[in-house]
Amino acid sequence: MSGAPAFADIDWRGRSVRIEYARIAAERADAPLLVFLHEGLGSLAMWKDFPARLCAALGTRGLVYSRPGYGRSTPRAADERWLPDFMLRQADEVLPALLRSLGVDEAPWLFGHSDGGTIALLHACGHPVAGVMALAPHVLVEPKCVDGIARARQAYENTDLRSKLGRYHDDVDSAFWGWNRIWLDPAFRDWTIEQEISAITCPLLVVQGLDDEYATLEQVHAIARRVPQARIVEFAHCGHSPHVDQPDALIDICRRFLAGHAGGARAAPAQPAQRRVAPG
Numbered sequence: 001m002s003g004a005p006a007f008a009d010i011d012w013r014g015r016s017v018r019i020e021y022a023r024i025a026a027e028r029a030d031a032p033l034l035v036f037l038h039e040g041l042g043s044l045a046m047w048k049d050f051p052a053r054l055c056a057a058l059g060t061r062g063l064v065y066s067r068p069g070y071g072r073s074t075p076r077a078a079d080e081r082w083l084p085d086f087m088l089r090q091a092d093e094v095l096p097a098l099l100r101s102l103g104v105d106e107a108p109w110l111f112g113h114s115d116g117g118t119i120a121l122l123h124a125c126g127h128p129v130a131g132v133m134a135l136a137p138h139v140l141v142e143p144k145c146v147d148g149i150a151r152a153r154q155a156y157e158n159t160d161l162r163s164k165l166g167r168y169h170d171d172v173d174s175a176f177w178g179w180n181r182i183w184l185d186p187a188f189r190d191w192t193i194e195q196e197i198s199a200i201t202c203p204l205l206v207v208q209g210l211d212d213e214y215a216t217l218e219q220v221h222a223i224a225r226r227v228p229q230a231r232i233v234e235f236a237h238c239g240h241s242p243h244v245d246q247p248d249a250l251i252d253i254c255r256r257f258l259a260g261h262a263g264g265a266r267a268a269p270a271q272p273a274q275r276r277v278a279p280g
Contacts, residue, residue, distance in 0.1 A: 010097040020072040024062030033108040036064040037116030040179040043071030075171035082182040091122035131203035140192040148214040203261040204230040209238030
């Protein structure tokens, strides 16, 4: 990345929030901008070197940031409980405010993982974007996901998971409990964005691991039903994090996808493309 992480201040719902961010290859002034949106327990640092590798392969600039409550961004208040629309708020409020604060006036590409993939989809429903690449996004709540998050809670309370996550967050309890409590809240069980994503008109690549411990293929099938131009790629020998389990195959897929939509064209292809990739 281009130097050490920096910080931007945004106004979010009447309070000042500090956002940790880093730029990649800012010197490529004429290159497309790729904005990275991390998973539900992620942060800028947890991406490690993958954003730099992907931007180098694609020839893009990059913007990586930690959402409020994560990394070195402003932590979640101890008594703050997220509501079922927490990802929509990130898509419609936090991300636009950050882009304005940083002077981004172009339609960026979005690259999101898990909750970040969902936020990317939601942002694309109502904001200008050149395209979206989403890894294991959620568009509905499945029992498999709830069970996986319940197991994560047990691990956080009974194993060294808390200390491991603490390497990536100034306030690890802020990051973990904000995410865990809302996903396990009974009020969240009926959450879905299947109707909302019908508004997506930009190019869309969705990558799903066949061994995902948090989701079934119904997530990507639901996207394919609602977004006909979506390209769905299923990776064998891959869990919830394709950028960790199959980074080289993922980079190649993303490179070819971006090349096929040079200039950020918003038009859908004539025929939806769905393929299965079995790396290794």
